[in-house]
Amino acid sequence: MSSYSSADDSYESDEPPELELDLARLMDCASKALKVKCTSAKKLTRGVGHEIFALKFRAEDATDATPPSLVHAGFSCIARLSRLGSNTRAKSASDIATAQYIRRYSSIPVPEIYYHDLDPDNDVGAPLVLMERMPGRNLNKIWDGLSLDGKKMVLSQIASVVAQLSCLEFDQIGSLADDEQGAVAVGPVISPCFDEPKGPFRSTGQWMRSFLPAVAAPGSSSAEAPPGSPDPCQEAWAALERFLAQDDPPLPYLQPPFCLIHDDFDGQNMMFVNPADDGSSGGPKLTGLIDFEYAFTGPRYFLYDYPIFIQDVSWSPELYADNATLRAHFVRAIHEQLPNAEARSTFIACMNNKCYALNGFADAFMSMPLDDGQPLGVLAKFYAQDLKDGTGLPYSGRLDYIPERYSEAAEALPSSDYDEDNNNSNNDNLDTQKKCALDGDHHDPHSGLTPQATQGVDKDVALTGGGDDGEEGDLGP
Known part of the structure; x- marks a missing residue:
């Protein structure tokens, strides 16, 4: 970058x-x-x-x-x-x-x-x-200087983007491309993790499995596994299979229709004009969403998530309180802008059921191409073991974070109510899936929950904004 x-x-x-x-x-x-x-x-x-x-x-x-x-x-x-x-x-x-x-x-x-x-x-x-x-300027260039109210205004506009993307629906997972008639269609997935495009796919399971090599299929062995030892890719594959096999009743945020997802939904790819920069009144205004390399149609689970800049990191504890306020505002803003009760219910279920089984897999295998310093077998071994042991962190940036839970009205529940909320049908379903993914082992029900954002490989920012005076804007890193 x-x-x-x-x-x-x-x-x-x-x-x-x-x-x-x-x-x-x-x-x-x-x-x-x-x-x-x-x-x-x-x-x-x-x-x-x-x-x-x-x-x-x-x-x-x-x-x-x-x-x-x-x-x-x-x-x-x-x-x-x-x-x-x-x-x-x-x-x-x-x-x-x-x-x-x-x-x-x-x-x-x-x-x-x-x-x-x-x-x-x-x-x-x-x-x-x-x-x-x-x-305008890239959001990551102005974010730290905004007031809390200014940040809420920004997040309300980002929430509108999320709500609108959720309404662009498709029956397959893939990358958009022009077909032979010049119409836009869903084609194979183009990913930095693939040497050649793969798919398109009709299910979340097929798509996620495509990020593990064919040698990881049950009954085969990978070159990274010593003779006689469990194959780490097979173990990772089996862990994901067990998790997805419990999709009964179906989890709506993993099912078609799929929606359009920006692969690098971060401040560097959001342009904002901030009137305060020149002493004018008014709040920040979204002027552009840029850089759609590796954008894809996929399950809502990977669209509905907190932007990384309102997630906590352990080296900035002074931001914890504001981040919690902003996360709650972001969830309410999306909820208000979704088109109907079914969409709102799916959104809340998704936010309440973020899990290491999916996010850990995405972080390990779907974010960037593996190189010599990141052997596949090592990542697969850690993923499968963390899932089995229930040690996957809720957020990689903060060890003691427990994800917020939300009511059907999108109100953040007090932490004391989390255990009670676990008794609702969505969380019962998650507990069943997690128990299956853990192959029968008993673990703390919170230990596998994670709202980590799926991060794409760093890419160049495609555009820069120019102010009304003709001066160049900032280009994100």
């Missing part, structure tokens, strides 16, 4: 070598695509996946055909040029299809795509996307 600050015009990252680009061709391509003369191309950042440029255009060339969003951005747009890697073309195509789908079927602010050429051998020198430049 890399970060860019307009204040000091400096870079802060371990950056890969520069792409070999023909900037004159880039500017010519942009001029033809937008039918306005491109006058400059300024590099904002380069990272593992992309190089990002801010392009400026000559205002006098504007016509009635000029995109209003280009005018609104001060005749500036973003050019994102991709490095070649596994699935680069499919990943970029899915990113574009996802952004366009969200623009068409929701009110979530996402960048308009002006032009794309995903051929790595094009005249510019790399796969290219020209897109709208969103105003």
